[in-house]
Amino acid sequence: MVLVSMGSLLAAFVGFLLASPWTAIPLAGFLVATGYGWVRHQALLARAVTFAMTTVTLLTLGLIVVFIFAESIPAFRYETVTVFGVSVPGLGMFVQPRWDAVSEPVRYSLLPMIHGTVMVTTIATLVAAPLGVAAALFIAEIAPPRVRELVKPGIEILAGIPSIVYGFIGFTVINPWASDAFALNGGSTYLFVGMVVGLMALPTVVSVAEDALTSVPDVMKNGSLALGATDWQSMTSITLPAAFSGVSAAVLLGVGRAIGETMAATVMLAGVPRISEPLVNVFYGYETLTSLIARGYGSANGVHESALFAAGVVLFITVLCLSLGSQYIEARMRHRLGGVE
Amino acid sequence: MSRATQTALVRDDRTLYEAVAGLAVGCSGVAFLTGLAALLDLLSIDDLVAGLELSVVLGVVVLGLGVSVVGFGLTSRLGYVETEAQPSAGLVASAAFTGIWVAIGMAISGVAGLPTAGQLGIGAILGAAAFATTALPREDIGSTLPAGVVAGFCGLALVSGVVGPGLEQGLAGYNATLFGDTVVPAVVLLASLVTGWSAANAYGGFGARGRNIAAYVLIYLVVGSILAVLVGLVAFVTAKGLPGLFNGFGVGGAGLLRWPFLTNGAGLLADTAGVFPALLGTVWLVIGAVLFAVPTGVGAAVFLSEYAEEGRFTGAVEVATNGLWSTPSIVFGLFGAAFLIPRFGNQKSLIAGMLTLGFMLLPLVLITSREAILAVPDEYRDASAALGVSKWQTIRSVVLPAAIPGVTTGVILGVGRIAGETAPILLTMGGGVLPAKSAAPNVLGGFQLSASPPFVSNPALLEATSALPYQLYALITAGLSGNIQNPQEYAWGLALTLLLVVLVFYAIGITTRYYFRRKLHQ
Numbered sequence: 001m002v003l004v005s006m007g008s009l010l011a012a013f014v015g016f017l018l019a020s021p022w023t024a025i026p027l028a029g030f031l032v033a034t035g036y037g038w039v040r041h042q043a044l045l046a047r048a049v050t051f052a053m054t055t056v057t058l059l060t061l062g063l064i065v066v067f068i069f070a071e072s073i074p075a076f077r078y079e080t081v082t083v084f085g086v087s088v089p090g091l092g093m094f095v096q097p098r099w100d101a102v103s104e105p106v107r108y109s110l111l112p113m114i115h116g117t118v119m120v121t122t123i124a125t126l127v128a129a130p131l132g133v134a135a136a137l138f139i140a141e142i143a144p145p146r147v148r149e150l151v152k153p154g155i156e157i158l159a160g161i162p163s164i165v166y167g168f169i170g171f172t173v174i175n176p177w178a179s180d181a182f183a184l185n186g187g188s189t190y191l192f193v194g195m196v197v198g199l200m201a202l203p204t205v206v207s208v209a210e211d212a213l214t215s216v217p218d219v220m221k222n223g224s225l226a227l228g229a230t231d232w233q234s235m236t237s238i239t240l241p242a243a244f245s246g247v248s249a250a251v252l253l254g255v256g257r258a259i260g261e262t263m264a265a266t267v268m269l270a271g272v273p274r275i276s277e278p279l280v281n282v283f284y285g286y287e288t289l290t291s292l293i294a295r296g297y298g299s300a301n302g303v304h305e306s307a308l309f310a311a312g313v314v315l316f317i318t319v320l321c322l323s324l325g326s327q328y329i330e331a332r333m334r335h336r337l338g339g340v341e
Numbered sequence: 342m343s344r345a346t347q348t349a350l351v352r353d354d355r356t357l358y359e360a361v362a363g364l365a366v367g368c369s370g371v372a373f374l375t376g377l378a379a380l381l382d383l384l385s386i387d388d389l390v391a392g393l394e395l396s397v398v399l400g401v402v403v404l405g406l407g408v409s410v411v412g413f414g415l416t417s418r419l420g421y422v423e424t425e426a427q428p429s430a431g432l433v434a435s436a437a438f439t440g441i442w443v444a445i446g447m448a449i450s451g452v453a454g455l456p457t458a459g460q461l462g463i464g465a466i467l468g469a470a471a472f473a474t475t476a477l478p479r480e481d482i483g484s485t486l487p488a489g490v491v492a493g494f495c496g497l498a499l500v501s502g503v504v505g506p507g508l509e510q511g512l513a514g515y516n517a518t519l520f521g522d523t524v525v526p527a528v529v530l531l532a533s534l535v536t537g538w539s540a541a542n543a544y545g546g547f548g549a550r551g552r553n554i555a556a557y558v559l560i561y562l563v564v565g566s567i568l569a570v571l572v573g574l575v576a577f578v579t580a581k582g583l584p585g586l587f588n589g590f591g592v593g594g595a596g597l598l599r600w601p602f603l604t605n606g607a608g609l610l611a612d613t614a615g616v617f618p619a620l621l622g623t624v625w626l627v628i629g630a631v632l633f634a635v636p637t638g639v640g641a642a643v644f645l646s647e648y649a650e651e652g653r654f655t656g657a658v659e660v661a662t663n664g665l666w667s668t669p670s671i672v673f674g675l676f677g678a679a680f681l682i683p684r685f686g687n688q689k690s691l692i693a694g695m696l697t698l699g700f701m702l703l704p705l706v707l708i709t710s711r712e713a714i715l716a717v718p719d720e721y722r723d724a725s726a727a728l729g730v731s732k733w734q735t736i737r738s739v740v741l742p743a744a745i746p747g748v749t750t751g752v753i754l755g756v757g758r759i760a761g762e763t764a765p766i767l768l769t770m771g772g773g774v775l776p777a778k779s780a781a782p783n784v785l786g787g788f789q790l791s792a793s794p795p796f797v798s799n800p801a802l803l804e805a806t807s808a809l810p811y812q813l814y815a816l817i818t819a820g821l822s823g824n825i826q827n828p829q830e831y832a833w834g835l836a837l838t839l840l841l842v843v844l845v846f847y848a849i850g851i852t853t854r855y856y857f858r859r860k861l862h863q
Contacts, residue, residue, distance in 0.1 A: 016684060043733035047648055053640035054649070054658055057707060060700050061661045064672065067679040134563040142560060151564060153851045156754070158571050160847045161840065162761025164810045165578065168836050171817055173577075177382075183518040199570065232553035253667060260669025262764040263810075267817050283517035290671045290764070297678065297768050312675040316668065323667040327660060 005033035006048055068316060072309035074302075079108055093310065099273035101296075101304040108307035110314060112273045116190065116288040117259060123194025123282065124201055124258035129251045131198075132205025136250070139206070140213035141235055159203030167267035170196050175268060188270040188285030196268070197261045205254035212246020212330075213239055215337060245333040249326035256322040259290075260315060266291035289315050358413070358422045362544035365409050366558065369537030372402050373562075376529035379522075386525045387506040396506055396525045400499025403529060406536040407492025413543035414485030418478075425548030430483030435476040438487040441535070442471035445494070452510060480547050484555075488539035495532040504528055534562075578833070578840050585827075585834020589613040602834055606778030607825055614825040616835055618781035622691070622772065622808040623842065625782055627760055629695025630702050635752055638706030646714045647736055666704040673701050674768035682769060685803055691782055692802040694770030698759045705758070709751020713744040746857035750850050757846030761839060763810040772807030774815040775823050782806050809839040 008029035015023035037045040079092030094114075098107040135155065139148055174196070175187030182189075216239050224234040240247065269285045273292065276284035287295075289311045296308050376399070378384045386396040393401075417424045446467035450460045475483045498504040508521035541558040545551030589601040589612070605615030641658070649655050677697030685693050717740050725735040782801045807815075816823070816832045825831055 043731055046733050046736075047644070050640040050644035050648065053637045054644045056637050057641065057658055057661045057665060057703060060703065061665055063680060064668070064676045068672065068675055071675075071679045131563050131567065134560050135567055138560050138564045142557065143564075149855075151568065153847075154568055154571055156851065157844065157847050158567070160754075160757050160761070160843050161574060162763070162810055162843055164761070164763040164813050165836050165840055168813060168817060168832070169574070169577070172821075181520065181523045183520070185516060202567070230549045230553040232556045233549055256667045260667075260671065262669065262671040263814065267814070278514060281515050283512070283515050290669060293671050293675065294764055294767055297675075298771075309675055309679070312672050316672045319667055319669055319672075320664050323664050324660070327663055 005030055005037055005045065006052065008033055009052060064316070068309055068312050072306055072313050075108055075306035075310040078303050078306075090310070093307075097275055101300070101307070106303075108303070108310070110289070110307075110311055112275045113287050113289045113292050113311060114314070115275050115279070116269070116286050117290070119190040119276075119280075119282065120194045120197055120261075120265060120288055121255060121258045123191060124198035124261075125251070125255055127195055127198025128201040128205050128254045128258065132202050132250065132254060133209055133247055135202075135206045136209035136213055136247070137235060137240075140210045141231065141239060155203050155206050158199070159207075163200060163261060163263040164267070166196050166200060167264040170264055170268040182283060184283060186270055188268060189283050190276075190285050191282040193265055193268045193285055194282070196264050197258050200261055200264065201254040201257040204257045205250045208250035208253055208326075209243075209247045212243040212250060212333070215246065215334075216242045217337065242337065243333070245329045245336075249329040249333075252322050252326040252329070256319045256326075259322075260319050262290040262294050266294040271295050358416065359544055359546075361409070362413055362540050365406055365413075365540035366537055366544060368402060368406055369533040369540060372399060372406070372529055372533035373537065375399060376526040376533060380526035380530070382522075386521060394506060396499050396504075396521070397502070399525070399529050400496045400501075402496075403492050403532045403536070404496025404500060406533070406540070407489040407494075407496055410485050410492065410536050410539045410543070411489035413540065414481045414489070417481035417543070417547065422546075424481055424543075424546040425550065426479050426481040426546075427548055428479060429477070430475050430480045431552075432476070434484055435472050438475045438491075439468045439472040441491060441531070442487070443468035445491070481543075484542050484547065484551075485539050488535045492532040492536045495528045499525065499528065537562075575840070575844075578837050581833040582835075582837025582840075585830040585832075586837050588830070588834065603838070606781065607775035607823075607831075614775070614831055615778075616809065616812065616838055617778055618776040619772070619807040619809045619812040619835070620838065620842075621781045622770075622806040623760060623810075623839075625691060625806070626694055626698060626766070626770070626808050627756055629692065630698035630759055631752065631756060633696060633699030634702035634706050634755075638703050639710045639748060641707050642710035642714055643736060643741070646711055647732070647740065662704045662707050665700075666708065669764075670701065670762050671764040671768075673697055674765040676700070677765060677769035688803075689769060689771035689805040690803045691770060691806040694766045694806070694808070695802075697765045697769045698762060701762065701765060702755050702759050705755035706748075706752055709755070710744070710748045713747025713751065714740060716747060717743040746853065750854040750857070753846055753850035753853065757843050757850060760846060761810055761843045763814050766808055766811050767814060770808065770811065771805035772811055772815075773805075774812065774819050775825060776807045776812075809835065809842065813839060 008026040011026035012023055012030055015026055034045065034049065075093075076090035080087050080089045081091040081095060082088075083091065093108060093110045096107065097109050097111045098105070099109045099112055100107055135151075139152055139155075143151060170192065174192050175189075177187075178184060178189050178192050179187035220238050220242060221234050224238045225231070229237070265288045269287055269291050271291065272286045274286050276286060292311055293308045296304070300308055375384065375395075379386050379395070384395065386394065386399075388395045390398045416422050417426060443464040446464035447460045450463040455463065471487050474487050477483070478486075495504075504521065504524055506521045506525070508519070508524055510519040510524075511517075512519065537558060538555050542551040542555040545554035586602050587600075589599065591599040601613035602615045603620060604617050605613055606618050607614040607616075645655055645658060674697065677693055677700075681693040681696055682689065721739050721743060722735055725739045726732075730738075782804070813832065813835050816828065816835065821828050821832055823831075
């Protein structure tokens with residue numbers, strides 16, 4: 001019975017992958033088999049079904065990789081550059097700065113967008129990292145319980161405000177103000193997009209860093225306090241060093257959030273794929289990887305659409321590496337604080 | 342008797358010193374708030390205060406603060422007051438002051454028209470001087486003198502009018518101009534921050550206690566400003582959105598309640614344009630995502646924490662879950678566009694949006710459910726097993742009920758997050774800018790049976806549908822204009838509706854968590 005159920009589920013999945021209209025039949029088979037099995041062999045089936053559900057996360061990650069890569073292949077092919085007689089697909093996206101999908105020569109360089117993403121992320125990190133760590137210290141170490149009960153949900157709510165609302169405020173209030181206050185051509189600036197994105201990445205940094213700080217065993221802090229150290233001394237010389245890896249993992253995750261933030265950047269930026277002059281000019285706001293996709297998808301087709309998927313591949317890989325890095329750091333910290341060498 | 346008062350424990354001789362330092366902290370706070378108000382255009386820097394322009398008054402205050410901060414340091418160094426100053430102000434303070442002075446040096450030389458190399462040179466010289474003044478002398482000088490000089494310098498610039506309302510400084514090559522309106526408040530903010538820190542340090546008598554107080558002042562300031570931003574944002578959107586949201590609102594009449602903004606579509610026929618189709622779209626979107634993600638996530642959490650042995654497989658699932666959690670929403674959108682759309686009629690559709698958001702919700706549900714299940718004490722499982730109950734029965738009737746509060750909280754908070762997501766549905770669900778009421782999805786009435794595969798179809802699920810966040814985005818890209826009476830008001834009302842939907846989920850989630858936690862501790 002379990003075999004029938006799982007087999008039909010697999011068949012339904014394969015059918016769905018092949019976009020077959022007959023998918024419904026194995027799916028119905030799965031439902032019937034599972035329904036029958038639920039009555040007769042519940043325990044056995046529950047184990048099988050929960051196992052199938054567990055594979056969904058792995059499967060999703062796998063499907064994301066396969067489909068985004070597959071869609072981006074034409075763009076990588078188009079941007080093939082020959083170096084020393086070896087043709088490297090996709091290199092053209094990173095060695096020349098021209099992105100123009102309409103007029104000749106049509107080129108799809110991702111450099112302008114990578115530059116924009118780096119600018120926004122740098123500013124966002126400068127905002128989110130110090131403020132986030134300070135707020136995490138406050139919640140974990142300083143605040144009396146009653147205040148903590150107030151501040152913690154507050155920061156969670158900050159994470160809940162939809163990014164498009166931030167973007168809307170940025171578009172209607174911040175951009176006109178910036179344009180006026182600095183006499184700019186248009187109001188889009190990496191400076192203020194970065195600040196807004198930093199505000200949005202802040203809750204991630206706070207909650208992960210706070211977890212790391214509270215996971216430092218109390219005996220360590222108490223030992224320091226018993227020696228007559230002040231709270232601040234215990235924090236800077238005991239808690240922060242002990243939780244350092246966790247706090248840096250928090251900052252990494254915050255950076256990941258900032259890189260992937262889409263709507264605020266899309267709405268506030270000008271949408272011109274160009275590199276600002278001079279490179280560090282924060283008073284221009286052209287385009288980031290995320291806003292390029294959000295703005296261009298739908299009207300794009302062919303190689304252009306594929307180039308947007310290539311931007312998605314770059315984003316996905318960067319953020320996945322950050323996530324893996326922070327997980328590795330956290331695992332190491334847990335290992336060390338657990339005392340298991 | 343007289344000896345008793347001279348021990349270090351009773352610091353009578355310092356009360357005046359402490360009072361003055363405390364006053365300086367307070368003045369810095371007032372200067373900071375004034376600067377902030379001027380930056381936000383609540384105050385104008387050329388307003389007259391006691392016959393002087395505000396910027397000049399602020400300059401006098403900042404100058405006074407700088408002088409008094411240096412005074413605190415000297416008083417302590419010369420031994421008039423007993424403090425616990427340490428041999429050096431420490432590395433962090435030195436680095437901070439070095440940074441500030443490098444920035445000041447580069448800014449001044451940049452204004453003077455020096456090339457980049459010259460700017461860096463001046464910055465390096467001033468920075469090195471600041472580092473030496475901070476790190477080398479005893480702490481009471483090291484943490485006051487550089488701060489006082491920063492404030493004095495800023496104060497002089499403000500008083501003399503070099504930095505004043507009339508300032509207009511083009512940034513060569515940057516295509517931007519700095520005006521007094523923004524520079525004066527920024528200078529005041531910087532100076533008051535530095536003097537506030539330094540005065541708080543002096544208030545605590547330097548040393549460990551002084552640093553403790555000074556650091557706390559900064560941390561409280563950070564947390565306070567984060568909360569202020571939060572409250573300010575919500576209040577701002579509420580104030581802007583209320584007129585739109587309650588446009589035509591009434592009690593009584595034909596129905597019990599008239600709320601056209603929430604029950605009307607947009608269009609030429611509707612007397613008051615409303616957001617009904619998008620609201621319904623969001624509701625269905627959330628329902629669909631929850632139906633997909635919650636059973637899957639909870640099932641996976643059960644398998645991982647109850648059945649699976651810790652090993653490669655669980656490790657891989659954990660890594661994949663965390664990876665999915667941090668994957669950018671736009672990448673989920675691309676995935677939905679590449680994977681789901683070709684399988685559901687090759688066009689943007691409600692069901693593609695539902696499943697895409699379901700994929701996003703899955704890691705959130707999985708992580709929180711797993712935590713909730715792991716938090717169920719092992720005694721419960723042991724007691725159940727000791728009674729001879731099978732493993733699955735234990736999970737079903739002991740573990741899951743005990744874990745339900747945690748799971749519910751996680752699901753509600755996760756739903757709050759995905760309800761506001763725009764990027765994924767932008768690529769997968771689409772919809773009109775100003776949908777009429779007839780465009781609202783009719784999911785329940787839409788099911789149809791047919792003789793050809795896939796046998797069951799529902800056109801409502803396969804149509805492009807609008808949702809609140811998407812409609813807001815579409816309105817912005819349309820330049821906040823459209824075939825309705827007051828697009829600006831409409832857009833703000835829409836933003837407020839979206840914010841309220843999300844905040845209601847968060848409020849419910851946080852309250853449930855609070856409630857169950859209190860119950861657990863009783």
